[in-house]
Amino acid sequence: MINKAFFQNIEEVANDNDLTKEQVYLAFEQGLIAACKKQLGVQTCRVEFKEEKNELLIFGQYFVLPEGELSLDLDKKYTFIKLDDAKALNPKAKENQLLEVKIEPGDFSYNASRDLKHRFNEVLNQIKKENIYQGLKQLQYEMVNAKVLEVEQDFYRIEINKDVITMLPKKESLPTDKFHVGDRIKVYVTDVEMKTKGPKIYVSRTHVALVTRLLEEYVPEIKDGTIEVLGISRDPGDRSKVGLRSNNENVDVIGATVGEGGSRIKEISKFLSGEKIDLFRWSDNEKELIAQSLQPAPVVAVTKVNPKEKTALAIVPDAQLSLAIGKLGQNVKLAVQASGWSIDIKSETDAAKEGIIY
Template identity: 50%
Template sequence: MVSKEFFRVLDIIAEERNIKVELIVDAFKKGMVSAFKKSRGHSSCRIEVNPDKNEILVFERHLVVPDEGEYEVDPELVIEKISLSEAKEKKARIKVGDILEESVNPKEFSQIAVTNLKNVLNQNLKNIEKENMFNYFKEKEKEMVVAKVIGQDDDYYRLELGHGLTTLLPKREALPTDRFVVGENVKVFVASVEMKTKGPKVMVTRLDKSLVTRLFEDLIPEVKDGTVEIMGIARDPGDRAKIGVMSNDKNVDAIGACVGENGSRIKEIIRALSGEKVDLFQWSTNERDLIANSLQPADVLAVTQINPMKRTALVIVDDDKLSLAIGKGGQNVKLAVQAINWKIDIKSATMADAEGILF
């Protein structure tokens, strides 16, 4: 059957649905097989689509078997059988085990078969769209994406992710300081992507510390190109993040690059995090410097009793800096410990003197 219109529509569907023509042709073939089964009562057929000739060919297929006696057939071969004598009436030069193919005009399909073809084709196209969408967002897993707020209720923000997909950001996965309104763009971290019956399901959050890393990569060119590396990060989502950075170029100041001129870069990151504070410290391969730097903004008098095997150390600070080093509710030292993966004990100078600790 020759149909220029079919191949014209094929290109239109491919463009509208953003699906490769080859995938649509494959879906059409499956639909034709189903239609053939509806029309002929079995599924032994081969579909050939030739876009160059605007041609669609359907072949009914039979396996040639002996007129009498048993003939072993591959159980995986789903095909109707025809006796050798019947086959020779259609094609003289044929033998047992051959496949007899006869051309069938698709126009002979019943209306029921045509309807079935349309249904199968539409379902196959929907499945292809789901698979394409899943693959697209699977590549975004563990990455940051920009979504648009299209609604909210007491428990969720409804987000539009693009490509015709929406998701929910549970407010328990948002920052305590987040106050989004409909129409606002928000940066979220893709925690996981799963394929469900109705299509891909994308789970997003704003609590993961990797969201902060992705923001640095997105907004700071030196981090994106690897000149400046984030070596350690810890976070109390919505309140404070502590980040250790190191420069791989002696001419580039890691902290300066992250802060930006007049604080422009770090302010943009803080804005994206709805006001969450960001503490930067200089990463060091020297253990004493690393531990001391991680406790900033508190100044450290000494780092002693270092045990590299157990990754433990004692830090001495001025009496009036003890509360700053520990932080409100122990936050500063907790984040420092998480960021550098060292256990840190902190004492004031007076406490150290009283215990006979030399520093």
């Protein structure tokens, strides 16, 4: 079959659907095979594209049976044909041969043509979905910008990139979030799954990694590795605690992260609807690390350090006990999560009463 227009259409379909020509060829191949099977009543067909010759070849396949009894080890995927019937199709046919019979698309019946179109569209849509999925999969574990399209009782409908729409459940938004249609927000992509109807993207604003990604975006020294985030914890919508270490002695880890006049940390807090960000200096010294993690509360001493169990006792001034513990235990909870240590806290007076030496 010589058809230059067919190969031109392949390129047009590829361009219209943001696909490669190879992907469109695959869809057409599967469609032509489905039509060939319907037309000839066979189980297997072969399609060959010869673009340089503007040629399309379609073959139905038969396996020519040997003389005598059937062998049990014959490949059952083929349609079998007796030698006499095979010779009627091709006088040179031989037994135990895979005989290919050429068929022209113009000979396809209505039902065969219908199967061609159906299978072509089915495969093309599968490829398009897979392409979208692979593109979205690259966003997994990343922070993305989104636009609020709709506000419902239990979720926000948001648009991520072009024509990618998903939902931000309100349980995954911050208590302080009060978004309106048209608002631009930042969300963290927790997962991308392929569903029957296509890819589905899951997003969150409560995930602790959102704070990390915001820090990377607004603090170049974190993005390039000069400053490392070594510990982080979060009470979404209220407070985060971040342990940082500078790999350059000339770069102040806290000053660089906060920014001039607090500009950097304020931007991060703004995108988290006012969530406060506590920063502390990371230390390889266990006692220093524990003391730093409890900031803004001052720590008099750290004792009873058990590296194996990762437990320790922090002694704080009497007047700072409530600050060290925090409202509903928030400060110590975040310190424990960020540092990786289980921290008990006592006031100086209580430590003295118990005879704790430090």
